[in-house]
Amino acid sequence: MAAPGGSRRAQGEFDRLQMPTIEWNQRWKRDLEKWTAEGQEQPFGYQWGDPDQMDCLREVRERFLLPYVDPGATALEIGCGGGRWTRDLLGFGRLYCVDIHAEMFHYLLERFGPQAHVSFVRSTGSDLPSVPARSLDFVFSFGTFVHLDPPLVEEYLRNLAPLLRPYAHVVIQYSDKRKPRAAGNPGFAPMDVELMHALLARTGFAVEEEQNETLPHSNIVRARLARAGHPLRAVR
């Protein structure tokens, strides 16, 4: 897969490091099956931390998620998994849950019950089929972009932009290979602050705020479209 054009440093990283691809991300379906077969009491996803218990996750929830929940607004979550964050996003008036595995949707249906305001969107990796243009007020993704290689992150951002209302907030947790817990883990994407900001800028986003300190392998950024209504073409 080609590196996004521009940075030589970024190209060097793509050459050097193994990237977590869409194929690599097939593991989450097997993990879910194992979790369910073992009869685990906690919902799938809590093995990576409970947002009610871990300080760094509590901050994510209280600073980057809960203030934006609005029954009059529309949200989209990329990589909903077992619903660790979906639980709070259900407070939006309309919610799109995106994942590459339909099994996650069945799990959420069982966990939360059918909800008239929730739609499930099966992505093949970076597409967002059936989500209407300029319909989203809030986008959230945690535990997912950390495992997406940078060209896929760029494609997602490019595909997302035309679906946003002009002042929408986009909150994404991404891998930071400069942090030791990500550097030693081939499942974490070859990404850092500089590259993520470059991808955001290149796809028409401006960074509004970021937490770089508390998460041990990653950062979380909130961005918005740099220019309301800028013309971007979707990547197929």
Ligand SMILES: C[S@@+](CC[C@H](N)C(=O)[O-])C[C@H]1O[C@@H](n2cnc3c(N)ncnc32)[C@H](O)[C@@H]1O
């Ligand atoms: C590590 S789990 C995290 C799930 C949940 N967000 C959480 O924090 O508990 C990653 C989730 O992202 C999904 N996923 C992986 N690659 C994806 C992609 N390219 N697009 C959408 N979802 C993806 C996986 O199927 C899985 O459900």
